[in-house]
Amino acid sequence: MKERVSILDGNTFLVSDRRGNIEPSFDFPTGLFSFDTRFISTWILTLNGEKLHALSIDDGESYRTRFFMVPGEPTHYLDAKVSVIRSRSIGGSFDEELTLLNHAEQEVEFTLRLEIGSDFADLFEIKHQRQKKGRTTPSVGPNQLRLTYRREGFHREAVISTSAPADIDESGMTFRIRVGPHGEWTTRLHVATVIYGARGEDIRATLPLGGHRSVAAIQAEQDDLIDRAPKLGCDCEPLAGAYRRSLNDLAALRYESIALGVRLLAAGLPWFMTLFGRDSIFTSLQVLPFLPELVPPTILMLAGLQGSRLDDFRDEEPGKILHELRYGETAGFQEQPHSPYYGSADSTALFVILLDEYERWTGDDKLVRMLEHETRAALHWIDTYGDLLGTGYVSYLTRNPETGLQNQCWKDSWDGISFSDGRLPEFPRATCELQGYAYDAKLRGARLARTFWNDPAYAERLEREAAALKERFNRDFWIPEREYYALALDPDGRQVDALSSNIGHLLWSGIVDESRAAAVAGHLLGPRLFSGWGIRTLGDDQGRYNPIGYHVGTVWPFDNSIIAWGLWKYGFREEAGKICEGMLSASRYFDGRLPEAFAGYERDLTDYPVQYPTACSPQAWSAGTPLLLLRVMLGLEPGGEHLIIDPAVPPGMGRVELLDIPGRWGRVDALGRSRTPQEDRRDR
Template sequence: MKDLVSILDGNTFLVSDTRGDVEPSLDFPTGLFSFDTRHLSTWLLTLDGERLHALSVDTAESFRTRFFLVPGEPTHYLDAKVSVIRSRAIGGSFEEELTLLNHSGEEAEFVVRLDMAADFADLFEIKHVRSKQGHTTATVGDNELRLAYRREGFHRETVITTTSPAHVEVSGMTYRIRVAPRGEWTTRLHVSTVVYGARGEDVRANLPQYGGSRDPGAIRAEQDDLVARAPKLGCDCQPLAGAYRQSLNDLAALRYESITLGVRLVAAGLPWFMTLFGRDSIITSLQLLPFLPELISPTIMMLAGLQGHRIDDFRDEEPGKILHELRYGETAGFEEQPHSPYYGSADSTPLFVILLDEYERWTGDDRLVRALEAQARAALAWIDTYGDLLGTGYLWYQTRNPDTGLQNQCWKDSWDAISYRDGRLPGFPRATCELQGYAYDAKVRGARMARTIWGDPAYADRLEREAAELKMRFNRDFWIPEREYYALALDADGRQVDALTSNIGHLLWSGIVDESRAGRIAEHLLGPRLYSGWGVRTLADDQGRYNPVGYHVGTVWPFDNSIIAWGLWRYGFRREAGQICDAMLAASRFFGGRLPEAFAGYERSLTDYPVEYPTACSPQAWSAGTPLLLLRVMLGLEPQGEHLVIDPAVPEGMGRVELLDIPGRWGHVDALGRSRTPHDHPRG
């Protein structure tokens, strides 16, 4: 996304090139999108038939931007007689103000043209090109262009109006203008995206975020209010300060109003994932919990409300299972994709139990835990029934839907992410190692909730016994003695899928690793095969499928590293956890403080900067949450009953780190940490 510019407000966002133009592209989804449908596929400005070029782009705010443009190729010797400013904002709808400035001493005539089109493509149709099944119409009115799409009951519209007289055609609007010497001309364009329901009404009309245009000042105030409620960070480390500020701003921008339940949620990431995801939303919530805990309960309730209750092969749905992804577009509506919702992840369900427990430990909100007891029990039951496909006591996955279901249903869900050391791919079902860690942690946490909140000590005893048995079994079957690390997975025959991956760091976070083996795992994670200098790679560089720019086979994922740092901290490896924190924050400087979804796994000594992954989502929620979790790790924040334990271990050279007004069941407390000299660092 390096050469693209995006603005967003909730689930409505626009992605353009650096001139502000939108053209259909197979490389990346440019356009105006709302709830998984592209409402503008062409938005192209010309002046006297000529494309414009950007002198500068102002992208300081997430919901509005300005482009400063001139005709012709920009050079150091350019002496433009005319320039154009495109000021745009998104607030429920999209608005653009065009201002043309005549810099000459003579009156001049200009032809300003905006080509416009809406293909109403579903996001899945952009990823996998296919022809539309419905019918598109265009209606020309007085300074208005109305573009509509219908396919049976699926109805979307894009309505474009202009404040200045224009010649309106089905392909766009043309302005023939005269501008005085040193004068200017301005028009304002308003673009409404309409999502019609079964009764012919705009289903978003009663949602505050979509009930018409929102004033940019109101959006700014809302985002500022959210950021102001977070703990205040004071530190000597500028990368940390910048990343913290950017993360809070991005998480505020990614909030959207659910079209179904009317609650505010955090979308997973722009542009592909502007919706609720089980795994992403849960991990983001875990990262965010010590900072803005009030944002978490809507996500928990939404996931609980959409919990699986039947067997549906098409959607990979099973009783007790937590969803993977919820979509609102045409392909989901007509069941060409199973995302209404889709349940194809094996980790969302144990992670749901983990989040519910962690939420109560931080907030003391036992009412929510009591209210969702049935859902939590159903999730725990799923682990031992539908999740244990082979009856071996492990959590396995294999899609019920071979046509459109996901093959890999762990967080590394691309087709080639799970492999043997030599690069071969195992068959299905598969039991990846981190899934067993999540299942173990879910049982331990479920036992705590059963004993202290649900009043069921017998159930708690059973869960604790099952967790202990799982830990013993796992350390027997997944450990590779000759290599001294845990296998990535077991294949259907119970053989070890022996690739060395970052997944072993998630095992530390879950607590399933035997204490005697934790040191060796830490050494692998920070060793030269996995650790690039900027972070832990998803796959070690000597494995058969390693590719430093492969999506899950060699790139560095910030969220992954935040979980690994948390796991190292849990087992007492404070210096190693700090090393990852320091590397992530150093990398963030090269991305303007905004960590992307992923970046390349090249050695730090080879590039001296983290190399961008070309199609990484940015902003992405669990990447935005990464600096927050790193702060928790560096300050050693851990709830214990009604108190917050603070045990800082700030990496060398980072100086002072001070976090004020940390919210929780204890009220608000402050935490302060300072760098230690090398010999003072505890190793565990």
């Protein structure tokens, strides 16, 4: 895969090649995007008809970058008499400053050309390579090129302007310039992305932040967010680097929702720059001990868009929490059901879990009381629409066989759920972790009902249902001869017997019988699942195992963070520490930024984690992973009005100190350190 360079500010982002160029592509989306539309698909700079090559790239900040460039290939550098600096930034719109430096001792004429174009492709059209149904019209004005796309009431524009005189045509701008000896020339290019509403206005202009922000405003907001997070001091440089990078990426992934005008966390660049039910909830759980103020907007948005009717096209059902919200053309014309789409069987239970965990951490009972109706509706969904077969288990089968998701658990690729021999089960499928989430949601719902809703009878009912579910689950999902839980049950109740990372989520939920927890932990850290860097999504001896298969053998950082949390809950601190060490060691090879997923090769085989070709980076729940691992290592757990701190720092990490941890207790500090070899020998 060609390496890409990206800048982003919330839902507006730009992805280019390492020359800074954007060329039409469908294998991996490059371009300037905002709210699911590609506003620029061609942006190619040439000097005297020749493409430039980057000597160096300064991309240390998420919202701006600089390319230091010369003409020709690397073998020509010694003779370069001219260089170009491309300085770009993003903040709802896109700005690029071009500076040409003449290093010769005489005046030189140059022709600088910028090819510009837009296909106004929807992200789903890029994924599935669909043809556009509207019409793009270019028009040339004084110092600007306007690209307009219309399809009935759907209207988008990209307006490109320049500060220096140029010959502008419908496909770009040409600058014919003379630069004196050792002189320089500069122009500033501005790309305004316009999303028109029904009354002909730019929708984002009505938002509190206006949709467009200066670099200074972006930097101030990100700095303020990072300053509010706890301060980390540690001896482990990979942990320190990953923590800094995570906070920066989470700050960059925040965007302003068109629907409500609140700041939300987008799921990941480039495919998922929007609200996702499952992803947003897991990310909120990860960041809760560090930046709890980021969580309420997500909870409120998900509650506000909770399903209220039966809609087969959108997989909507009363009480169900959404899967994905999109703003693009295909959603607007109902060619995709994402306005919003409800095709996930786990986000509803996870919503209840998040609300309870948020109150336990912050003491914000007002939100819990406000959302009593929505929480009850979510719990009701688990027992009604969620229980498709009437077996007492949550399972899924899309209502929309044409465009709905087949797999509606977190492993939602077509082959993500399989038997150990590689066969695919029929639908509906009841995956194991869905039952764990339902169990946890019932217990947490019971706490909310008893403590805040003054309904002890409802609380007792939920507790009885949770206990019955746990007993039934441990009977039906456990495979005695293999000593692990089945990945799923098929429609006939047969065990889908693949060994997968899903069993780690069962520990997190608490549904695992205590007598079986050690066996589960042993499989998770055993050679079939644990690569040395992390736990694979599928055991390496299973029929569909592929170390570079999306959900069938790769290592997902978010998955590992939840599993580490589950191991910690059951007292397997050493095993949780191995995951923490592997993940943080892997982060060094990604400049501190854990990607969506990486290959499941053995650590001893490759000596470094191998990139997954199309992984999102940054991605919210991967950015949240180092935060949750830090919580696990320090043993942070809310206990009433106090924070329980019970550290178990993995060997070799030394001191880990986290200051000003926010919560209902105010702000407190936590300190842990790994044991020295001398201490280990003494205790033995």
